[in-house]
Amino acid sequence: MSATRLLVLGIVRGYGRAHGYRIGTDLQSWDAENWANAKWGSIYHALRALTDAGMLLDHHDVAGRTDYEITEKGETEYLRLLREAVRRPHTRPDQLGAALAMLPSLTRDEAVRLLRERLAALEEIRDKARAQLDGWADAPHWSELYGLWEHTASGGVAWTTGLIARLETGAYAMAGEPGSPGRPGSWPALAE
Template identity: 90%
Template sequence: MSATRLLVLGIVRGYGRAHGYRIGTDLQSWDAAEWANAKWGSIYHALRALTDAGMLRDHDDVPGRTEYELTEKGEAEYLRLLREAVRRPQARPDQLGAALAMLPSLPRAEAVRLLRERLAALEEIRDKARAQLDGWVDAPHWSELYGLWEHTAAGGVEWTSGLIARLESGAYAMAGEPGSPGRPGSWYSLAGE
């Protein structure tokens, strides 16, 4: 899964209609080139690929500027990518970063449920790494690898537990709640245009 794909779909969804430069400048302002490798070339590549796949519809109403709009197929793909990124721990943090940027698209109860799935997977990874670390005798330096996995998963467990607690206590406006930026086309106040 591409974090850029999730981010592009999410930004287009957020604005209702957005042009490539708007998407790119938003991602630049979020430093997404650093944490998600969302650079100009990958953004425009994603726009073309998503349009070709029928997930975005392009509009050439303004000469020299193409605007994009999510299709029904694009909405389904966006939500699929978002849910997968929230629920499944990945070795690279870009998927989770993209999901966090778009988290208000989910209703609170669904976000908590998906995060609980993530928490269970992280606990399993942590416990498996601990068992491997405790039983490792060959090539002693490999114990550092299992130690890294254990500590990384343990940090993920702690952070995920904290996010679940924050969401359960009402932090952040989520989909269906007043003031949520998670509704399609709700980003007009963020557009700055």
């Protein structure tokens, strides 16, 4: 899964309609080039690929500018990508970063449910790494790899547990709640 694809769909969805430069400058302002590898070339590539796949509609109402709008197929794909990124731990942080940027697209209950799935997966990774670390005898330097996996998963467990607690106590406006930026077309204050 591409974090850039998730972010592009999410931004277009958030604005209701957006042009490539707006999407790129938003991602630049979020420093997404560093945490999601969302560079200008990958953004425009994603826009073309998503349009070709029928997930975005392109509009040419302004000379020299293409605006994009998410389709029903794009909405389905966006929510699928978002749910997978929240639910499944990945070794690269870009998927989770993209999911966190778009988290208010989910209801509070769904976000907590998906995060609980993530928590269970992280606990399993942590416990498996601990067992491998405890039982490893060959090539002693490999114990550092299992130690890294255990440490990383343990940090993920602590962070995920904290986010679940924050969401359960009402932190952040989520989909369907007053002030939520998670509804399609709900970002007009940010629009040009």
